[in-house]
Amino acid sequence: MRRFYFDHNATTPVSPEVLAAMLPMLGEVYGNASSVHHFGQMARQALDEARKHVAAMLDASPEEIVFTSGGTEGDNHALFGVARTGHAITTTIEHPAVLGACDQLASATRVKVDSRGIVDPDDIRRALRPDTKIISVMHANNELGVIQPIEEIAKVARQAGVAMHSDGVQAAGKIPVSVRNLGVDSYAITGHKFYAPKGVGALYLRKGASISPLLYGGHHERDRRAGTENVAGAVALGRAAQWIVEEGAAEWAREAALRDRLEHAILHRVRDAHVNGAGAPRTPNTTNIRFDGIDSDALLIALDLRGFAVSSGAACSSGATEPSHVLTAIGLTKQQAKSSTRFSLGRANSIDDVDALVDAVAASVAHLRKLAPAYA
Amino acid sequence: MPDSTIAVAMSGGVDSSVVAGLLRRDGHEIVGLTMQLWNQRRLPALAPSQPTGRCCSLDDVYDARGVAQHLGIPYYVVNFEDAFEQQVVKPFIGEYLAGRTPIPCTLCNNFIKFDRFIEMAEGVGAERIATGHYARLDWNPDSGRWEMRRSVDRAKDQTYFLFGLTQPQLARTLFPLGGFEKAQVRELARELGIPTAEKPDSQEICFVPNGDYAAFIDAYFAEQGITPSETRGKLVTAGGRVVGEHSGVHHFTVGQRRGLGVAAGEPLYVIATEPATRRVVIGRNDDLLRAKMRVHGVNWISIAPPSAPLRAEVKIRNKHAAAAATITPVDAARVEVRFDQAQRAITPGQGAVFYSAGLVLGGGWIE
Numbered sequence: 001m002r003r004f005y006f007d008h009n010a011t012t013p014v015s016p017e018v019l020a021a022m023l024p025m026l027g028e029v030y031g032n033a034s035s036v037h038h039f040g041q042m043a044r045q046a047l048d049e050a051r052k053h054v055a056a057m058l059d060a061s062p063e064e065i066v067f068t069s070g071g072t073e074g075d076n077h078a079l080f081g082v083a084r085t086g087h088a089i090t091t092t093i094e095h096p097a098v099l100g101a102c103d104q105l106a107s108a109t110r111v112k113v114d115s116r117g118i119v120d121p122d123d124i125r126r127a128l129r130p131d132t133k134i135i136s137v138m139h140a141n142n143e144l145g146v147i148q149p150i151e152e153i154a155k156v157a158r159q160a161g162v163a164m165h166s167d168g169v170q171a172a173g174k175i176p177v178s179v180r181n182l183g184v185d186s187y188a189i190t191g192h193k194f195y196a197p198k199g200v201g202a203l204y205l206r207k208g209a210s211i212s213p214l215l216y217g218g219h220h221e222r223d224r225r226a227g228t229e230n231v232a233g234a235v236a237l238g239r240a241a242q243w244i245v246e247e248g249a250a251e252w253a254r255e256a257a258l259r260d261r262l263e264h265a266i267l268h269r270v271r272d273a274h275v276n277g278a279g280a281p282r283t284p285n286t287t288n289i290r291f292d293g294i295d296s297d298a299l300l301i302a303l304d305l306r307g308f309a310v311s312s313g314a315a316c317s318s319g320a321t322e323p324s325h326v327l328t329a330i331g332l333t334k335q336q337a338k339s340s341t342r343f344s345l346g347r348a349n350s351i352d353d354v355d356a357l358v359d360a361v362a363a364s365v366a367h368l369r370k371l372a373p374a375y376a
Numbered sequence: 377m378p379d380s381t382i383a384v385a386m387s388g389g390v391d392s393s394v395v396a397g398l399l400r401r402d403g404h405e406i407v408g409l410t411m412q413l414w415n416q417r418r419l420p421a422l423a424p425s426q427p428t429g430r431c432c433s434l435d436d437v438y439d440a441r442g443v444a445q446h447l448g449i450p451y452y453v454v455n456f457e458d459a460f461e462q463q464v465v466k467p468f469i470g471e472y473l474a475g476r477t478p479i480p481c482t483l484c485n486n487f488i489k490f491d492r493f494i495e496m497a498e499g500v501g502a503e504r505i506a507t508g509h510y511a512r513l514d515w516n517p518d519s520g521r522w523e524m525r526r527s528v529d530r531a532k533d534q535t536y537f538l539f540g541l542t543q544p545q546l547a548r549t550l551f552p553l554g555g556f557e558k559a560q561v562r563e564l565a566r567e568l569g570i571p572t573a574e575k576p577d578s579q580e581i582c583f584v585p586n587g588d589y590a591a592f593i594d595a596y597f598a599e600q601g602i603t604p605s606e607t608r609g610k611l612v613t614a615g616g617r618v619v620g621e622h623s624g625v626h627h628f629t630v631g632q633r634r635g636l637g638v639a640a641g642e643p644l645y646v647i648a649t650e651p652a653t654r655r656v657v658i659g660r661n662d663d664l665l666r667a668k669m670r671v672h673g674v675n676w677i678s679i680a681p682p683s684a685p686l687r688a689e690v691k692i693r694n695k696h697a698a699a700a701a702t703i704t705p706v707d708a709a710r711v712e713v714r715f716d717q718a719q720r721a722i723t724p725g726q727g728a729v730f731y732s733a734g735l736v737l738g739g740g741w742i743e
């Protein structure tokens with residue numbers, strides 16, 4: 001059976017050019033980047049080169065980039081590095097990497113979003129307290145693709161004199177990112193959302209921002225992140241970032257056209273289908289569609305058995321899905337949230353793939369609705 | 377997917393794993409599904425000292441996934457937590473508070489395993505389902521009905537919990553283990569290389585740790601922020617004499633001997649619980665004997681609903697040896713059962729299942 005992958009917000013395959021760039025780092029260039037000798041210097045050189053590419057993708061300086069193990073580490077670093085004591089402000093639709101970390105802080109306010117999934121900077125301002133230490137708002141949402149007004153929120157933070165963090169995991173590699181224009185103090189990204197492998201990411205730490213380390217130990221990463229550098233991972237991240245700088249804009253335009261084609265075709269062919277987060281600025285590859293009267297778990301399984309990989313809700317520890325906290329936060333009922341499916345496109349998807357997906361979705365939804373009493 | 381696809385309900389235990397293995401060996405297209413029914417992280421006050429053998433635990437899901445990987449079949453976990461809470465857990469609690477002794481496994485079979493699960497299976501393209509229940513099904517072309525029989529392994533027979541299944545449900549269901557002894561099933565598990573071949577059987581109600589249902593009910597109310605109406609009251613004799621106090625009617629079930637806290641010259645048992653007056657009536661063993669009962673919500677399986685009295689062996693709880701009785705229809709869904717010999721501890725809320733020579737005629741709920 002031919003398989004089609006429409007779940008690029010979960011993860012992406014490692015691209016050929018990234019694999020080619022990282023393979024030597026797993027072979028001949030095996031030195032420890034902290035070592036003084038030739039082997040160490042070769043690794044150090046590769047690491048510094050990668051750092052430049054990541055910095056270029058984010059419009060940062062190389063010395064502002066700290067390599068991490070991924071998005072969760074970056075978010076935890078930013079939050080615990082500023083607000084171990086005191087108060088944090090975030091939103092109701094953040095990734096668990098932020099919400100889970102906020103649960104461990106002394107106190108945190110989760111600001112609501114509107115029905116499109118957008119947070120109002122004035123609501124953030126109203127949540128400020130004398131002991132507020134940090135505002136943390138995701139740049140783009142994983143489930144809806146909705147993009148937040150980070151620049152305006154960062155202004156609120158600046159005026160209040162509190163730190164501004166953004167979880168950029170779903171934005172980096174999908175939309176242009178300039179940490180300077182955004183005005184953030186920290187910004188977390190992860191490689192596997194844009195064709196680097198899992199287990200490597202980066203945290204932008206603005207020069208001059210006062211953010212304590214999360215991991216203590218050796219003098220790696222300018223004393224900001226202890227632990228022997230993952231050189232192969234960093235090189236992969238650098239190569240993936242370089243591809244985004246060079247080819248990203250063209251690919252985003254292509255994916256946006258495919259996504260629009262997918263949306264239009266589904267809305268045209270399947271009755272009672274609605275785009276969640278419609279009307280908000282969104283990442284070009286993501287659409288989240290609600291099919292009234294069906295259980296998205298059943299749709300996901302039915303599509304997978306036909307060879308199409310999509311996503312519904314968030315996986316819990318057993319692997320079952322739970323109603324998405326993001327979808328209920330934009331005002332959907334639990335039932336509506338359980339009727340919603342996310343399609344996220346990527347580099348390998350073609351027009352033919354999208355058309356095949358539309359056929360499979362239309363057929364599967366029709367079959368499921370035949371069984372649903374309200375649609376019999 | 378081909379129309380012949382079978383969805384196997386996989387719990388991670390030996391039985392359902394062997395079902396998947398057998399169907400796979402016979403060349404069927406199968407998909408493995410595990411039902412997530414209860415979140416084990418809820419009610420932390422109940423954290424069990426020995427968290428083994430409990431359905432829906434993470435270990436069981438990992439086991440089921442491991443078996444599916446071993447067999448090379450597609451596998452998914454489906455979340456039925458909401459339906460399970462509404463249709464099994466809440467009625468389970470309600471029954472205890474109403475002074476009855478419920479069987480959640482039967483509710484789960486009626487409303488989850490052979491309803492929601494069949495619907496999910498059909499939704500994903502599987503026309504039939506298979507489970508590891510010990511029961512046998514045969515099509516009788518003469519009567520035009522699916523007939524259910526007790527399993528070959530009488531000790532493992534689970535037909536007592538399956539009395540609510542309807543003909544449309546049975547038409548889609550396979551019980552591949554009904555013809556095997558449990559020892560053979562373990563042997564098959566080893567033969568098929570199933571990683572959980574030596575896993576112990578689970579016994580207790582899956583969402584109630586250590587069988588302590590009263591503690592479960594208390595913890596559930598605490599979680600829901602519900603202050604249950606007072607259930608503490610008096611222990612009385614059949615004659616109405618007060619002999620002590622008790623900690624809540626839901627701690628007691630008919631026939632229970634332990635936990636009464638009353639000293640007497642002879643063993644005392646719970647004869648009845650009366651939620652309206654919050655009284656628990658106690659008495660001697662002989663006071664537990666009854667020859668007659670009403671049964672409601674009757675579902676007929678192997679025979680069409682009878683219009684005249686019929687003879688059958690009737691089982692009033694899972695471990696009860698079926699006793700000879702005459703069943704007289706009262707109305708469409710109710711019968712009166714008159715035993716040839718009085719039976720001990722006929723318990724409201726339990727199932728009454730009617731057999732004739734191993735054939736499951738039907739069953740209902742004891743009033």
